[in-house]
Amino acid sequence: MHHLSIEKIRNDFPILKTKTKGKPLIFLDNASTSQKPAIVIRAVDEFYKKYNSNIHRGLYGIAERATKEYEETRKVVADFIGAKDSAEIIFTSGTTEAVNLTAFSWGEKNVKRGDNIITTVSEHHSNFVPWQQLAKRKKANFLVSPILADGTIDQNSLLKLITNKAKLIAITYISNVLGTINPIGSIIQAIRKKNKNAKILIDGAQAVPHLPINVKLLDCDFLVFSGHKMLGPNGIGTLYAKREILENMPPFLYGGHMVKAVNIKDAAFNDVPWKFEAGTQNIAGVIGLKTAINYLKSVPDKEISHYLQEITQYAVAQLLTIPGITIYGKTGGKGRIGTISFNIKGAHPHDLAQILGNNNICVRAGHHCAMPLHRALGIASSIRASFYIYNTKEEVEILKKTLLKARRILNN
Amino acid sequence: MEQLYKEAIMDHYKHPHNYGLTKEPDFSAKEDNIFCGDSIVITLKTKNNKIKEVGFQGEGCVISQATASMLTDHIKGKTLKSIGLLTVKDAIRLLGVSLSPSRMKCAELPLIAIKKALKLA
Numbered sequence: 001m002h003h004l005s006i007e008k009i010r011n012d013f014p015i016l017k018t019k020t021k022g023k024p025l026i027f028l029d030n031a032s033t034s035q036k037p038a039i040v041i042r043a044v045d046e047f048y049k050k051y052n053s054n055i056h057r058g059l060y061g062i063a064e065r066a067t068k069e070y071e072e073t074r075k076v077v078a079d080f081i082g083a084k085d086s087a088e089i090i091f092t093s094g095t096t097e098a099v100n101l102t103a104f105s106w107g108e109k110n111v112k113r114g115d116n117i118i119t120t121v122s123e124h125h126s127n128f129v130p131w132q133q134l135a136k137r138k139k140a141n142f143l144v145s146p147i148l149a150d151g152t153i154d155q156n157s158l159l160k161l162i163t164n165k166a167k168l169i170a171i172t173y174i175s176n177v178l179g180t181i182n183p184i185g186s187i188i189q190a191i192r193k194k195n196k197n198a199k200i201l202i203d204g205a206q207a208v209p210h211l212p213i214n215v216k217l218l219d220c221d222f223l224v225f226s227g228h229k230m231l232g233p234n235g236i237g238t239l240y241a242k243r244e245i246l247e248n249m250p251p252f253l254y255g256g257h258m259v260k261a262v263n264i265k266d267a268a269f270n271d272v273p274w275k276f277e278a279g280t281q282n283i284a285g286v287i288g289l290k291t292a293i294n295y296l297k298s299v300p301d302k303e304i305s306h307y308l309q310e311i312t313q314y315a316v317a318q319l320l321t322i323p324g325i326t327i328y329g330k331t332g333g334k335g336r337i338g339t340i341s342f343n344i345k346g347a348h349p350h351d352l353a354q355i356l357g358n359n360n361i362c363v364r365a366g367h368h369c370a371m372p373l374h375r376a377l378g379i380a381s382s383i384r385a386s387f388y389i390y391n392t393k394e395e396v397e398i399l400k401k402t403l404l405k406a407r408r409i410l411n412n
Numbered sequence: 413m414e415q416l417y418k419e420a421i422m423d424h425y426k427h428p429h430n431y432g433l434t435k436e437p438d439f440s441a442k443e444d445n446i447f448c449g450d451s452i453v454i455t456l457k458t459k460n461n462k463i464k465e466v467g468f469q470g471e472g473c474v475i476s477q478a479t480a481s482m483l484t485d486h487i488k489g490k491t492l493k494s495i496g497l498l499t500v501k502d503a504i505r506l507l508g509v510s511l512s513p514s515r516m517k518c519a520e521l522p523l524i525a526i527k528k529a530l531k532l533a
Contacts, residue, residue, distance in 0.1 A: 348448075348450075348472060348473035348474065349448070349473075350448050350473040350475075350515070350518065351417070351473045351474045351475075354416060354515065355417070358416075365448070366447055366448050366449075367447075367448075367449065374449070379449075380448065380449020380450070380451075380471070381448045381449045409417050409422075410417070410422075410474065
């Protein structure tokens with residue numbers, strides 16, 4: 001991507017023009033949430049200003065428009081991730097709800113005592129705790145595969161856990177801490193060879209904003225992700241699942257619109273996907289998500305991935321020049337995204353993050369909702385800088401300079 | 413300059429007072445901040461309901477460690493009753509800086525550990 005087009009992208013994000021105490025915003029907490037382009041903010045605003053109404057109900061103009069926009073988004077999302085059928089797209093409040101929906105609906109019905117639920121130590125808590133708790137409820141076994149030194153899933157260990165007792169494998173495409181990209185396509189194929197009935201859920205919260213994804217090619221059973229990490233509004237996410245799986249899943253939440261008919265004794269449930277969308281949905285969020293995806297699509301895939309790779313390599317290389325730094329996971333620029341977790345000897349992550357924060361540089365410090373991973377790395381916490389399409393090399397340099405300054409304050 | 417990391421605080425962080433565990437303590441407790449992984453162990457000896465000796469060991473950020481250093485100084489010779497009345501505001505007053513809500517937990521950690529050890533919480 002040329003210098004000109006990154007400037008153009010930055011210009012689309014109102015928040016990037018803000019300053020605090022004269023210092024420009026340097027937002028490097030994109031693994032946590034992304035900023036929103038003006039076009040997304042406008043789309044949400046326009047819904048509330050011009051056609052706020054409930055979907056699938058009103059026989060009047062603005063409700064018809066809201067319903068149309070909402071259902072069109074389903075097609076846009078399906079197309080974005082290569083799903084064959086837009087009924088395979090369920091809107092949720094985010095990744096967490098999508099995983100919980102799967103655990104409480106599919107999991108409650110299908111997981112039995114003695115079955116194996118398999119995950120990895122590198123998962124975000126949202127793809128770990130729901131399975132751990134499902135296993136406890138069902139007296140199933142919860143098996144956790146380790147990772148390799150470079151942060152990728154230890155495939156040999158994972159595959160050893162895949163026996164005929166394996167019911168579900170829940171793994172992340174990209175670690176939210178280490179930024180390492182797992183070879184998820186080949187992992188799925190290898191799992192299928194050992195057990196063709198086990199279901200596979202992919203946590204795409206970090207991957208969908210960064211990589212082109214095709215669920216048909218990947219052949220995953222479930223894919224979960226959030227809108228807010230990919231320029232969309234808060235409170236909207238997606239559960240993708242193969243249609244035949246969704247057809248056989250019981251509802252998760254009961255209420256309005258998820259039913260076809262109700263009498264005193266029983267209810268007939270709506271079809272997929274509406275069976276899983278009870279109550280008034282986050283319509284503004286859905287419409288904002290569509291706008292965000294269209295915005296992402298307006299920048300060619302190749303340009304985005306090339307630029308993101310370039311800034312990742314640059315950031316890793318620059319950070320490695322800081323004395324006493326340890327970067328976790330891959331220390332080259334390849335096979336990872338620009339989500340970089342590190343520690344600097346003698347400096348506590350919270351102190352570093354605070355000094356960066358005082359300079360309007362936003363990073364995350366702590367365990368990033370991945371305590372088992374931090375334990376496996378032998379650390380209590382780390383500091384994480386995560387880059388996205390609007391970040392620049394100049395920002396990398398300011399980050400590095402400020403970290404060096406913080407190190408001097410804390411160390412001498 | 414970073415106001416939070418002023419000299420007095422950094423001095424307590426780099427050269428903490430009362431660092432190291434008391435031998436044969438009357439009271440002890442460990443407290444963790446699950447948010448950041450910081451932890452602190454407090455050991456105390458008392459005489460006539462007053463703090464006679466106090467020692468701590470911990471790993472953590474500047475705020476938690478400097479507060480532990482200052483707070484352990486502060487409670488020496490104090491009665492258990494008066495320690496029971498200490499709040500996070502007192503800990504922050506000792507530091508002499510204002511803290512954002514997310515950092516208050518750091519200053520509170522040593523106080524929680526002390527109260528837990530003395531069974532005042």
